[in-house]
Amino acid sequence: EAQVTQNPRYLITVTGKKLTVTCSQNMNHEYMSWYRQDPGLGLRQIYYSMNVEVTDKGDVPEGYKVSRKEKRNFPLILESPSPNQTSLYFCASGGAHYTDTQYFGPGTRLTVL
Amino acid sequence: ILNVEQSPQSLHVQEGDSTNFTCSFPSSNFYALHWYRWETAKSPEALFVMTLNGDEKKKGRISATLNTKEGYSYLYIKGSQPEDSATYLCAFPALNYQLIWGAGTKLIIKP
Numbered sequence: 459e460a461q462v463t464q465n466p467r468y469l470i471t472v473t474g475k476k477l478t479v480t481c482s483q484n485m486n487h488e489y490m491s492w493y494r495q496d497p498g499l500g501l502r503q504i505y506y507s508m509n510v511e512v513t514d515k516g517d518v519p520e521g522y523k524v525s526r527k528e529k530r531n532f533p534l535i536l537e538s539p540s541p542n543q544t545s546l547y548f549c550a551s552g553g554a555h556y557t558d559t560q561y562f563g564p565g566t567r568l569t570v571l
Numbered sequence: 572i573l574n575v576e577q578s579p580q581s582l583h584v585q586e587g588d589s590t591n592f593t594c595s596f597p598s599s600n601f602y603a604l605h606w607y608r609w610e611t612a613k614s615p616e617a618l619f620v621m622t623l624n625g626d627e628k629k630k631g632r633i634s635a636t637l638n639t640k641e642g643y644s645y646l647y648i649k650g651s652q653p654e655d656s657a658t659y660l661c662a663f664p665a666l667n668y669q670l671i672w673g674a675g676t677k678l679i680i681k682p
Contacts, residue, residue, distance in 0.1 A: 489668070491670065493672075498580075498674065499674060500660065500672050500673060500674035500675050501615070501660065501662075501672040502672070503669060503670055503671075503672070506668065506669060506670070508668060514667065514668075514669070516669055517669075548614060548615075554668065556602035556603045556664040556668070557602070557603045557620050557622055558620075559605070559617040559620060560605075560607075560615075560617070560662075560670070561617075562614035562615050562616070563614065564614055565614060
């Protein structure tokens, strides 16, 4: 089944404790991205990647890191999480053309205490 | 800074009524305009990709139009049903492939 998977789906952590949210897709997509969704603000892109070893900042990259060592995986790393990073996070993948649809993972709800 | 705006922010519609809402985007460097539907507790799913000025796309009771010269797209829902309740998002791909999203229109259908 073609899909984008994220883990974990829910996470409660404390300020400063490094965490990684994994994202994997099995559709051989070039383009992958991370979003956060906060009430009233819609989807804001954190980072995106056009292909292996190519990553770019989105709207809100501060406090996040990403890597794209393999085409299928695009982990999101929070080196020192803070309460303002409490949010719903989505990973998405798609083709690398402007007209290509993005396919979203199920979301990760992160709470930083 | 590129900006994509959607209006209204939320909309309550009686079941059976038709409705529409707007996505405004930059009219320069246009490549495509995407519409997504996002149901509560699920992930956004693609509805339409629109590329040509004057384009009209249709999927069942939902249709969309595009005006690239003035920078707007309308989404129409005919004969709203409870299952149409969702947040409708539009997204504009920028030159550098960053996707710029509107904040969405939350549609609530009242039975």
